Amino acid sequence: MKHLLIAAWAVSTLATTSDTPQDYTHVLPLTSAAKQGVLQVRLPKEIYLHSRSAMLDDVRVFDATGAVLPFALRSPPEETQFSHRDLPLAVFPLMSRGGPASQLDLDVNTSTDGRLLSVRVKPDAGEDPTHPQRLSALVMDLGKPAAERPLIGALRFALPPDQKDYNAQVWLEVSSDMKRWDTIGAAELNWLVNRDAQTLVNDRLDFAPRAFRYARLSWRNGTPLQFASIIAEQPVRTDSKPAGEQLLLSPSAGKQPEDLVYTVPVGIAPDKVGLQFSEANVVLAGQIGIYRDVPPRHVGQDGWRFDPLLNSTFYRITQGEQVRSSGDLDVASLHSSQWVLRTAKPASVKPQLHLEWQPGTVVLLGNGKGPYLLAVGRERAAPAASSIEQVAPGFSEAELQKLEYATVGPAREQAGSGTRDHAAELAALSASQQRLMVLWGVLLLGVAALGFMVWRLVRSSRSSPPAP
Numbered sequence: 001m002k003h004l005l006i007a008a009w010a011v012s013t014l015a016t017t018s019d020t021p022q023d024y025t026h027v028l029p030l031t032s033a034a035k036q037g038v039l040q041v042r043l044p045k046e047i048y049l050h051s052r053s054a055m056l057d058d059v060r061v062f063d064a065t066g067a068v069l070p071f072a073l074r075s076p077p078e079e080t081q082f083s084h085r086d087l088p089l090a091v092f093p094l095m096s097r098g099g100p101a102s103q104l105d106l107d108v109n110t111s112t113d114g115r116l117l118s119v120r121v122k123p124d125a126g127e128d129p130t131h132p133q134r135l136s137a138l139v140m141d142l143g144k145p146a147a148e149r150p151l152i153g154a155l156r157f158a159l160p161p162d163q164k165d166y167n168a169q170v171w172l173e174v175s176s177d178m179k180r181w182d183t184i185g186a187a188e189l190n191w192l193v194n195r196d197a198q199t200l201v202n203d204r205l206d207f208a209p210r211a212f213r214y215a216r217l218s219w220r221n222g223t224p225l226q227f228a229s230i231i232a233e234q235p236v237r238t239d240s241k242p243a244g245e246q247l248l249l250s251p252s253a254g255k256q257p258e259d260l261v262y263t264v265p266v267g268i269a270p271d272k273v274g275l276q277f278s279e280a281n282v283v284l285a286g287q288i289g290i291y292r293d294v295p296p297r298h299v300g301q302d303g304w305r306f307d308p309l310l311n312s313t314f315y316r317i318t319q320g321e322q323v324r325s326s327g328d329l330d331v332a333s334l335h336s337s338q339w340v341l342r343t344a345k346p347a348s349v350k351p352q353l354h355l356e357w358q359p360g361t362v363v364l365l366g367n368g369k370g371p372y373l374l375a376v377g378r379e380r381a382a383p384a385a386s387s388i389e390q391v392a393p394g395f396s397e398a399e400l401q402k403l404e405y406a407t408v409g410p411a412r413e414q415a416g417s418g419t420r421d422h423a424a425e426l427a428a429l430s431a432s433q434q435r436l437m438v439l440w441g442v443l444l445l446g447v448a449a450l451g452f453m454v455w456r457l458v459r460s461s462r463s464s465p466p467a468p
Helices: 002-012 045-050 396-400 417-465
Strands: 026-031 038-042 060-063 071-074 077-088 090-096 106-110 116-121 135-143 152-158 166-175 182-193 197-203 206-209 212-221 229-240 246-251 259-263 271-274 282-293 303-318 322-325 338-343 352-357 359-363 372-376
Touching: 026 045, 045 246, 071 271, 077 152, 090 116, 116 135, 135 229, 166 206, 212 359, 271 303, 303 338
Parallel strands: none
Antiparallel strands: 026 372, 038 359, 060 372, 071 359, 077 229, 090 135, 106 116, 135 212, 152 206, 152 229, 166 182, 166 212, 182 197, 182 206, 246 352, 259 338, 271 352, 282 303, 282 338, 303 322
């Protein structure tokens, strides 16, 4: 009996289905300019429109033979951009009759907050007063207190207006107290003009970003020069999300008279939402949220509630031939088949819901025969994505971001694929149920036979005479 029960349970859970491109409602061709072992694909909007799974479990990558290729699903990485912010410097020339700048005895005058007011070289009793003074160094003050000092990664120089050519080697030292100086960089500055009046310029001194208050520039080669300006560059790093996909949805009636409902494909989890109006001048205050199923506490209560996600005033106003409109708002990213606009009273306007989301990236191992197909659209598909370590082992994050992108062609709908898939599942379910009924019939017959044998034994024991 135990074996019969196990067999019945196994048959009841058996469902044999295929996994080929023909089993999916939509396929998209993939092409690549070069043969690479690992490629990446930015999932197009069509994947999210036609997916039957919130987690994109029905996404597949097939090769030309119909074999499923290993792939991993990744969230889009943020794009990093580097720029700089210009900070002016107060420059003080040091005039002396000789000696390196590091050995000069300085007379420094500062304000209470450390700002340089004047810097000059103290006269040496042994120097020749008839010898002319010359520029020895430039002292610079960033003018920031210790708590506000930014990191500086470069200095940029500009020549005086009347000078076109210049060449010199300069050294840079920094300090926080004008007493101890650290050398942090050197550069060859060049302004070269050719016969065609074209100028080749190297006007920067780059160094490892560092915070400092004072700087001193000295010359190792070339003629010291009073530059027209010296600008400090503060490196600025900006992390931004790549451009997202967008979708406009029209409303339908909701569960309450003041509700408008928007049907959202199950694969989309928007992180920005907004309203778009066709009317020229409209202001609408409301809440955007979702319906959530809840068990009713009492008989007759509704088994749902409205969960607001944001509350705002949406508008579109035309003023002076210019259109002002409310933009999209950030919202918690979640999957819901219905998004709801609720107002204080039934609205006379029917705005469209604007959604924006960040599409994922597929990283695939190109170990099959091309061309490849990206497929989507199948009910109750088992997830096929692997971890990134199983698809691209040993690849760093920087290498993954630099992977070549495969080009995605237009989506092609496969007629009848959903019907065939559903019919195959129904046939498999029907065959499974028939086998289950046969097994249960055999099981019942076995139980009946066993009961009959027990009854015969009990009857024979009662009819037999007792032993002497």
